[in-house]
Amino acid sequence: MKLNDELTKLFGKQLEITEGVNNELYLAISENEVHSKIIRLYENNFELVVLFCAENFTAQVFTLFYAFEKAGFSEILVLQCPLEGKSASSMATIFPSACWYEREVTDGFGIEFSGSFDKRRLFLHETYPADFHPLLKSFKNGKIETRPATAEEYPFKIVEGEGVYQIPVGPVHAGIIEPGHFRFSVIGETIFNLEVRMFYKHRGLEKLAEGMTPMECVKIAETISGDETAANAVAFCRAVEKISGIKVPRRALQLRTVFLELERIYSYLGDLGGMIVDVAYPAGASPFLILREEIFRQNEALTGSRFMKGAVSVGGLSRDVPEQALRNLSTFLVAFSKHLGSAEGIDSTFFSLVDRFETTGKVKPEILIPLHVTGPVARASGKTTDTRIDHPYGLYREMNLKVRTLQNEDVLSRFSLKAEEILESIKIIQYMIGSLVSGEVAVTYQFKDGYALSLVESARGQNVHWVNVKNGLIDRYKVRTASFCNWQAIEHAVLGNIVPDFPLINKSMNLSYAGTDL
């Protein structure tokens, strides 16, 4: 069934639906019907994918976009709601995931949401002056006057009672880790409440993209999160290619798939090794870390960069890969599977390791849809979700992949799922190398104006990019990475666990700070 029919069934016949270029349906609605429409969608198992704002998109100054997906439909529904003024009503009581998005829109554009339960600033910390909204077109990017960071204190949720105490952690952590603040409320050793405060690394990437040509902006996409370089570059390029009607050569699509899966493999290997390190068993972690380094070297041989930076460009690839490197990769992956299998086999039967992994950090099914938990974290809690399959892009639509799920919801479940998915990724790469066609890896093209939504399954889950090109330049670039959603899930996953298990749970969910903070 088509999503269009489903919407007609829900909302009646007179719908103004515009088809987007990338399998998305835009439904224009007025401010006063948005609440009732979203409740209707909620009741019919739609899930909020992203909420964002753009300026000067319609005749009104601000337009809010609510993107939804529903299991079984490959199209994405985007509610497009022009605002009369600078206020809107909050949807956070229907979809709790809207909370962070709304705070983000308030920071970026100064739009107030009535009825929201959390009005604290999000990515603008105390050092930013009041009434500063960087995503407004009236603000020209550049240095701003800051105020002393001590001007006011961020109000964390206070948990009080006999024996309850707080543990503040971060932003600078013990180890080579990105910065973020965790505020634990603890009784004894058990975590009673966790509040995550992110955005210490906010670099203003969305604003920086504005005014760039699509070609220049690939660099911004790559810098969102270093270990999601290929995923974000492909997501951005796909959006631009759809807008301009560029047909990417098959060889480039095949090689992009190889890059995407290599990225997934090295990311997962880091998680598997990291989880084992976090239960103090470095000898068991070493095989994974050795394999991971080997993948970095394969990346370098293929693209000249260990993180595949600069490999993907609009219209295809920046350059072709050396034939020899591809052959070496194929041979390497045969031996790789064997090493991986034996390492995983040994570790997953190791008593003290299983003891720490099992029942730890459960991501409960009831938070999956409200918080839009995505990627391997969701799949390890039984949710059938994988953007490669739900909203296929590139060559995934011809691959007939199956979503893997596990039901145990805990760290062990995520460990096992990631190990299984690595083997699946190897198969995809081998298939691509085996069927690789010859020819060009890039086409020449003309940029057109327009807008498109692009979804990609990175190693961490669903990444969403929305690009609006005006007069050949980026007018608005909205990015929502998987980590943005999954960070909110960790606040629930740690409850009832002991504080020393937090690093383990964190590692098993593998969250990017840079990708959240932008």
Next chain:
Amino acid sequence: MAKRLLSVFERKTTENFPFRDEEFEAVGINLKKEVDRVFGRSLAIRELDSGSDNSTEIELVNLTAPHYDVERFGITFVASPRHADVLIVTGAVTLNMATAAKKTYDAMPNPKFVVAVGDDACGFGILNGSYAVLGCADKLFDVDLKITGNPPSPKDILKGLLALTEKIKKQKIL
């Protein structure tokens, strides 16, 4: 299971990995000599991410992984700035991190050195001109050495640390 229990009695051997990189080993051995001389046998590094894209952190972590294993050369990444000789700064300094970054530096005992690692920290990144960043590491600290790259490879970082010890030796700071 029986095999696993019996393996306790097996003779333990260290596996010989085939990934030895002669150039890296040579740099490492040189560095070890310098660390012995300049830093009294151990060089303690505190890593500070002030706004990177996380690839530089990954390469720093890789330095401690089996292929590189820099602890052999007297280098340790320490948890507290109070234990550190060198602060490695990655990424441009964001406004949101500026205070925490400064506090981290201030917590280090003297004498202390700052190394900027990666293009953003060195001032060659794409973030210049963003409202959200103060600028490169220079804006907040006296940077003793810059290691460029997006990100620099583990080998580049090790070579940079060798250059740092040589610079310190020349300036007779320690």
